[in-house]
Each structure stands twice: as structure tokens, then as C-alpha cells.
């Protein structure tokens with residue numbers, strides 16, 4: 134897409150979040166390519182992103198916007214290293230969550246030797262994947278795009294029956310396909326998606342959306358249902374003023390909160406979160422992570438948390454599974470997985486997370502060139 138934009142030899146290119154959906158190992162190559170293209174062609178660039186660590190790598194000047202107003206504007210060095218405004222300071226210093234890792238206990242969910250393949254394809258996309266999740270704890274699944282994270286979620290939720298292996302949940306073996314699962318299984322295993330937008334019916338109000346599982350699983354109606362909806366809105370820190378609003382009338386963070394409330398309505402034992410904060414800016418994402426951690430403490434719910442954001446993993450995980458090409462290549466408690474010695478892939482993954490330092494990108498690329506020349 135960058136090459137395409139540069140073809141007509143423009144004077145200005147606008148980049149609108151070009152790397153936001155990419156995992157860190159892919160992002161680094163794209164960032165380097167964009168930076169090189171800007172330098173070599175002399176084109177001016179307007180680079181839009183919610184990731185300040187990225188912006189620190191590619192920009193000369195930064196403007197910080199909030200609710201349509203300019204908060205701060207200046208050279209990259211000033212904004213990153215010496216921000217003047219409170220909002221910019223908060224942006225630069227997010228990821229303040231401090232989560233103490235818990236010791237694993239007897240698992241609530243245990244996926245064993247899962248092998249999976251999509252219909253009409255010739256290759257397995259999951260190879261012998263095994264993971265355990267302890268009650269009330271978080272297993273983070275990380276890995277680059279296409280490594281099989283969402284496929285694992287599909288297998289566990291029964292949307293893609295596996296070719297081999299099985300999943301135990303809350304003391305019973307789950308039926309491989311969703312339609313033949315019991316109502317109890319469906320209720321106790323919930324899922325939240327990356328795109329809150331498409332996960333909600335735009336014609337239903339917040340009250341209707343949250344009310345459906347209350348009716349379906351618990352038969353709640355009328356005043357009783359309304360009372361419970363209000364309690365859930367309270368839990369996600371949104372007032373009951375939201376009950377009659379439509380998804381289109383909510384911000385991205387609020388939409389994701391409603392999806393969380395809908396999952397909680399079922400009183401689940403495990404929630405699978407697939408990239409639930411990836412589409413949000415860092416401050417809003419932090420709010421969602423804090424909420425999820427609070428809810429975990431209160432409701433003792435376990436999370437299988439799929440993300441390509443390692444800062445998020447550090448913030449919330451108890452244990453971590455690193456996936457690469459359909460296999461779990463590293464697995465264990467957070468403190469062990471994130472401590473050396475690393476396998477090659479985990480090393481690459483960890484060293485690819487952008488740091489809020491000017492010149493970080495050049496350094497990483499120079500180091501890697503030296504290493505590959507040395508080999």
C-alpha cells in the first residue's frame with residue numbers, strides 16, 4: 134500500500150494507522166520501509182496513530198489531539214521526553230497496571246493436543262497445542278499474525294471442531310462442536326471480540342443487548358431483568374443512562390464495555406478475549422484492562438487473553454503461551470516466559486516491541502543487520 138501511494142510521486146502521503154493491526158515483528162519491517170520511503174523520496178508525511186512509541190520512531194513533529202482539539206504540538210523530542218500537558222504526560226506513561234502473577238492451580242480449562250485444519254485446506258494450522266488455564270487467572274496467548282491464536286479460540290468455543298485432541302472444561306469434556314454443547318457449557322464459556330462494532334446488532338439498544346443472555350440463560354424478564362442490566366452497567370462503570378442507547382451512539386471503549394457486560398451477564402467461568410483492546414487508543418485500552426482485572430478479582434473469572442501486544446501481556450497475564458506457526462513454542466508462568474534465556478522466536482518478539490525512545494527503530498535494525506552478517 135505504501136508503494137502504491139508513492140507511485141504517482143506525491144508531495145504528501147497521509148498514513149492512517151498503517152501498522153495498528155500488525156503484530157510487532159511485522160510492524161517493525163513496515164515501519165522501517167515507511168521511514169526509508171520518506172527519506173529516499175523526500176515526500177512529506179502525515180502519520181496518524183494512537184501509538185506514541187511508533188510515532189517516536191517515524192516523526193519529526195508530533196501533534197496530540199483530544200476530542201477534536203489540539204492539546205500539544207512540537208518537535209518529537211519535546212513531546213516524548215518533556216511533555217508539557219497532563220494529557221500528553223498520561224499518554225507517554227501508560228501501562229501503569231501492576232498485576233502480581235498468581236500461582237497456577239488445578240485448571241478450569243485444559244486443551245489437550247489440539248490439531249486443527251480448516252475445511253477445504255490441506256494443512257493443519259494447529260499442531261499438538263496444549264494449554265491449561267487456572268480458575269480466576271489469565272493465560273495470555275501471543276504470537277505473530279497467522280500463528281493460530283484465533284483458530285485456537287475457535288476450537289475451544291466449538292466453532293471449529295478439531296481434527297485431534299480434546300478440551301476439558303469445569304470437570305467435563307466439551308463436545309467438539311458448538312451446536313451439541315449443553316446450555317451450561319455455552320453459558321460458562323463466553324467470548325469477547327476485537328471489533329466491538331460488528332459483535333453487536335446495530336438495531337438493538339444496549340439494554341436489549343445485555344438483556345438477551347439474562348433472558349436466555351436465567352429466564353429474567355421485566356423489572357427483574359432491568360435491575361440486573363443496571364447492575365451490569367454499573368459493573369462496567371457506565372451509568373443506567375446508557376440503557377436506551379444504540380451501539381452507534383457509543384465510543385469505541387464504551388462499545389467494548391457493553392460487550393464485556395454482555396459476556397458477564399452469563400456469569401461465565403471463562404471469557405476468551407480475542408484482541409479486545411487492539412482497536413483502542415492506549416488510555417482507553419488501559420481502562421478496559423483495569424476493568425477486566427477488577428472483574429476477575431470480584432467474579433473469579435478466568436481469561437484466555439489473545440493479543441499481539443506484549444505491553445498488555447505484561448500488564449495482565451499470570452501465564453503466557455507463545456505461538457509460532459501453529460505450535461506453542463514457549464509456555465509457562467509470566468515471570469519465566471519473559472525472562473532469559475529465550476528461544477529465537479520469543480527473543481525476536483520481545484525485541485520488536487517499540488520503545489518510547491527516539492532512535493529505537495534504527496538501533497534494532499542495525500543490531501539485527503550486524504547479527505545476520507555475523508551468522
Ligand SMILES: Nc1ncnc2c1ncn2[C@@H]1O[C@H](COP(=O)(O)OP(=O)(O)OP(=O)(O)O)[C@@H](O)[C@H]1O
Nearest residue numbers: 251254258276277278279280281282283284285441
Ligand atoms: N476460515 C479459514 N479458512 C482457511 N484458513 C484459515 C481460515 N482462518 C484462518 N486460516 C489460516 O489459519 C492460520 C491461523 O490463522 P489465525 O486466524 O488463527 O491467526 P491469528 O494468530 O489469530 O492471527 P492474527 O494475529 O492476524 O489475528 C493462518 O495461516 C490463516 O491463513
Ligand SMILES: [Mg+2]
Nearest residue numbers: 282283284407
Ligand atoms: Mg486472530
